[in-house]
Amino acid sequence: xxxxxxxxxxxxxxxxxxxxxxxxxxxAESEEAKxxxxxxxxxxxxxxPQQRMLAARAFCDIEYPRATPxxxxxLTDTCPLVRVSAAYGLGRNPSPDAVGPLIAQLHQDWNxxxxxxxxxxLGNCRDRRSLAPLADxxxxxxxxxxxxxxxxxxxxxxxxxxxxxxxxxxxxGALVKDxxxxxxxxxxxxxxxxxxxxxxxxxxxxxxDALIQAFAEDQDLGVREDAKASLLGVGDPRGLQLIExxxxxxxx
Numbered sequence: 001x002x003x004x005x006x007x008x009x010x011x012x013x014x015x016x017x018x019x020x021x022x023x024x025x026x027x028a029e030s031e032e033a034k035x036x037x038x039x040x041x042x043x044x045x046x047x048x049p050q051q052r053m054l055a056a057r058a059f060c061d062i063e064y065p066r067a068t069p070x071x072x073x074x075l076t077d078t079c080p081l082v083r084v085s086a087a088y089g090l091g092r093n094p095s096p097d098a099v100g101p102l103i104a105q106l107h108q109d110w111n112x113x114x115x116x117x118x119x120x121x122l123g124n125c126r127d128r129r130s131l132a133p134l135a136d137x138x139x140x141x142x143x144x145x146x147x148x149x150x151x152x153x154x155x156x157x158x159x160x161x162x163x164x165x166x167x168x169x170x171x172x173g174a175l176v177k178d179x180x181x182x183x184x185x186x187x188x189x190x191x192x193x194x195x196x197x198x199x200x201x202x203x204x205x206x207x208x209d210a211l212i213q214a215f216a217e218d219q220d221l222g223v224r225e226d227a228k229a230s231l232l233g234v235g236d237p238r239g240l241q242l243i244e245x246x247x248x249x250x251x252x
Contacts, residue, residue, distance in 0.1 A: 037064040044070045049079035056085035068095045080111040087117030094125040123152025135170035143180045154190035157197045172210040181220035192230025
């Protein structure tokens with residue numbers, strides 16, 4: 001298990017954030033402002049860490065498959081800012097080839113911001129191999145990483161039925177037990193996304209029960225609201241009935 005002091009080099013108030021959190025979406029309007037990808041490829045080999053970081057950061061905004069092998073190599077760079085930039089770059093340029101190296105770096109990197117970027121990238125890769133390491137991160141890592149691991153597990157909806165079945169139990173566990181409300185909220189959201197892909201079976205019913213419990217009992221208003229939104233999004237009759245009943249009785 002990682003120590004929460006893993007992110008102690010920065011202000012505790014921004015623990016759940018990262019220097020690269022506010023990545024802008026790719027849009028046609030921003031095309032003119034994008035750097036030359038070939039120039040950025042060359043800078044990825046620059047001996048100066050700041051230049052490598054800036055080049056890797058550029059690929060957070062550029063989809064350019066030729067950059068992928070270079071970004072994979074930079075996952076093990078000596079500079080943590082280069083590593084986190086490479087992880088985010090791979091999240092913008094997901095590839096099956098990146099999954100193995102990302103998982104390896106998740107297991108070995110001491111820096112919480114790097115691991116956070118790695119779990120985001122693994123989610124975007126939408127690969128069955130990511131399920132176990134993401135579930136483990138949700139259980140054992142620091143809060144900033146757990147937060148994104150929950151969101152990343154929601155991407156298993158695009159992987160397949162078996163992956164959805166595997167993602168729901170760790171999300172339920174964290175929804176019930178995680179001490180950080182923001183993590184529980186992300187779990188509630190992720191469970192709602194995954195339930196949309198499930199037939200009415202035991203796993204589905206268990207997930208709905210967990211959302212109902214969070215809506216009715218969690219001490220944090222934000223968690224309750226996210227659980228409610230998930231229940232409304234899934235449209236489960238039991239959940240909808242409970243929401244209506246509790247609101248009519250003035251619980252909320």
